[in-house]
Amino acid sequence: MRLSREFRDQFCQQEMRTHGRKNGFVTTGQEARMLKWLPKIGLTKDMTLADANLPANAPIVMEIGFGNGDFLVHLAQTHPEWILVGVEIYLPGVAKAVGRLDDANLIEQCRITQLPAQFVLTNQVQEGQLDGVFINHPDPWPKARHHKRRIIQKDFAVLLLSRLKPGGFIKLASDKADLADWMRDILDQTPGLTNVAGVGGYIDRDTDRPETKFEQRGNKAGRTSQFLHFVKD
Numbered sequence: 477m478r479l480s481r482e483f484r485d486q487f488c489q490q491e492m493r494t495h496g497r498k499n500g501f502v503t504t505g506q507e508a509r510m511l512k513w514l515p516k517i518g519l520t521k522d523m524t525l526a527d528a529n530l531p532a533n534a535p536i537v538m539e540i541g542f543g544n545g546d547f548l549v550h551l552a553q554t555h556p557e558w559i560l561v562g563v564e565i566y567l568p569g570v571a572k573a574v575g576r577l578d579d580a581n582l583i584e585q586c587r588i589t590q591l592p593a594q595f596v597l598t599n600q601v602q603e604g605q606l607d608g609v610f611i612n613h614p615d616p617w618p619k620a621r622h623h624k625r626r627i628i629q630k631d632f633a634v635l636l637l638s639r640l641k642p643g644g645f646i647k648l649a650s651d652k653a654d655l656a657d658w659m660r661d662i663l664d665q666t667p668g669l670t671n672v673a674g675v676g677g678y679i680d681r682d683t684d685r686p687e688t689k690f691e692q693r694g695n696k697a698g699r700t701s702q703f704l705h706f707v708k709d
């Protein structure tokens with residue numbers, strides 16, 4: 477069973493410009509799971525979180541760039557009280573995450589979208605709607621001329637802040653030291669956000685964190701990941 481054009485138009489974002497890869501191989505088994513689940517838990521372009529049939533008063537926590545979905549599974553397992561909004565532009569990542577969440581019987585706790593985080597936050601999330609946001613190992617874009625493609629930018633930080641409730645958190649990780657400093661400095665300079673480790677600081681690695689694919693990749697290459705925790709005043 478292949479995904480129809482109509483289904484792709486609704487649930488797979490093809491036309492929005494992004495700086496990362498969107499398409500890649502998806503098995504027929506993965507497509508079948510997406511066909512089963514995305515009409516129930518997928519966010520289409522014209523929906524907002526208010527249309528997503530969320531239980532009233534449940535904390536809403538977003539993971540941006542969830543990759544293969546392992547960290548999303550961990551969050552769903554460790555925080556059954558949270559509704560998780562997973563945002564990932566790479567279709568094979570969405571396909572893997574849907575499979576993993578389904579296998580773990582946790583998928584109904586999640587809403588999943590393949591739309592870019594910038595679009596989702598601007599158009600689909602209300603001000604003050606989120607209790608927290610995780611961004612693990614965002615793309616580093618190491619060349620100086622590509623730094624403008626990094627997801628954490630001054631205006632993105634302001635957008636993130638506006639979508640958080642007072643007291644809401646942003647937690648980030650990176651195995652690339654210059655990117656970690658870049659994210660820390662931008663967020664440190666965003667009025668209304670407080671660095672839990674103090675300006676210029678990093679927090680210790682949360683002990684219950686699973687290693688994501690990109691943390692493992694960094695470890696194998698001899699890099700130590702750094703972790704950031706900011707709270708909205």
Ligand SMILES: C[S@@+](CC[C@H](N)C(=O)[O-])C[C@H]1O[C@@H](n2cnc3c(N)ncnc32)[C@H](O)[C@@H]1O
Nearest residue numbers: 496541543564565566592593612613688689690
């Ligand atoms: C380096 S990978 C990290 C994946 C995973 N978080 C990990 O730690 O293993 C960065 C991920 O962010 C996704 N991504 C990049 N830009 C994005 C955007 N604008 N919105 C949502 N996801 C994005 C990429 O497709 C990729 O899966």
